[in-house]
Amino acid sequence: MEQATALNYRKNSLTRAFIQRIAIIFILILSLVTIFYRWGFPTYYYWKMEQPVKEAQKLIQTGKKEQVDDELVVIAIENKPAISNEELTSDMTFRLSQAGISLNRFWIDQTTTAAVKKGQAVQRLYNQTRQRNDFYTIFFAQDNKFYLIGTSIPDFQAAIQTIFPILIAATSVFLVLLFGLIVLLVRRQIIEPIRRLEQTTRNISQLNFADSDITVENELGNLSQSINQMKRSLQEHEMEMLERNDQLKAFSSNLAHELKTPLSVMQLLVDGEKMALENSSFLDDLDQQLINMNELVANLLHYSQQLKEAIQLEPVAISEIIEKEVVQQQLIDQKFNIALEVEPCQLDTNEALLKVILINLLTNGIKYSLNKQMSISGKKKHDHYLLIFENLSAEISPKQIAQLTKPFVVGEESRNNHLSGTGLGLSIVEQTLQRIGGELSLQQKDHRFIATVILPIKQKPVH
DSSP, X not given: OOOOBTTBOOTTOHHHHHHHHHHHHHHHHHHHHHHIIIIIXXXXXXXXXXXXXXXXXXXXXXXXXXXXXXXXXXXXXXXXXXXXXXXXXHHHHHHHHHTTOOBSSOOOOHHHHHHHHTTOOEEEEEEBSSSSEEEEEEEXXXXXXXXXXXXXXXXXXXXXXXXXXXXXXXXXXXHHHHHHHHHHHHIIIIIHHHXXXXXXXXXXHTTOOOSOOOOOOSTTHHHHHHHHHHHHHHHHHHHHHHHHHHHHHHHHHHHHHHHHHHHHHHHHHHHHHHTTOOOTTHHHHHHHHHHHHHHHHHHHHHHHHTTTSXXXXXXXXXXXXXXXXXXXXXXXXTTOEEEEEEOOOEEEEOHHHHHHHHHHHHHHHHHHOSSSEEEEEEEEETTEEEEXXXXXXXXXXHHHHHHTTSTTOOSSOOSOGGGOOOSOHHHHXXXXXXXXXXXXXXXXXXXXXXXXXXXXXXXXXXX
């Protein structure tokens, strides 16, 4: 398994791509923060500090001078037409000194007075001499007076030179920690589960189901559950395939044995005839072996075709089918007695496969009945139809009964040598029933062999 460390990721890995994109985003964020602290924040700072002065100007212009904040400096000088800029500057400087404001250089130029006389407001920013702050002022005329409204503003540049590196460092640390936390959370909650899912799917593709189930409690949970379910289904399918493979091997071996027996007998008969050995029953014996092989081949065809043919369901009158097959089977042995008591019912099933089931069960009863008698009863029970075949039989152990539905397993020697069995009949019955949604139950009670067939009366199409 490929190992990944915090500094070593595969090319094109989701972790690498995620870290690269997050890093770009954080660099952009850091750049925007730097630009804001360098230019955006100072602009906002001065704008915020100017607002009280501008509010005071509006109050004076609207006749609400008494509401002006006492912390602001408000100076009003009679706006005499003959007053010069020098006189105005000198008078203002004196009054500012009385208010405790000592500016490095204060002046009112011709541009300012001209604008004020036109009814405009003029803003100015002056440096104070000893204090490390600025003095912001607004000049305007109101009621034939020349007004100055001002306030001291702490020197932002001096403050920012000390605070800015700290803010940048704190912001950088915060972003780095946030970046690391996001990477850690995403790696644990998304990247690692996806990596485990990837490894699990790789193992599944190699038919390796040894890994434990993946448990994730976030949005990947549904995907994890689906993959776990797929893994279990594939594992069950693999076990079924292995079991079927073993069964196929056993089937092939038994089939070879079953074919070898009549062929060997026929070979002995032919060799005896070539050596002129007297055998009055040569043709009868040879004919019997051909009949056995023909029955074996017919059963093999039924056994294989039922596994691949598509099933078409249709309404079938069960009593009519059984009566017809009973008549056909009794032609084989006219001395064999079959007691029939079948309740009429229409089943939703496949007539051809139903006939295969009936023929094999009837043939099985004729072969192995001890008294040449057999009873068949049928009745409806809820949404199923029960068909019961009974005949007197030799003692069969529970272990033998459990093996009877396996190919080439014969419970006992046939009482009718002309109809000796191949051991495929009950296996064909069980597999055919499974295809049409039915079940087969075998038991022996009071020396009577009982085969119970359970068929659904109505069902969905089977494929």
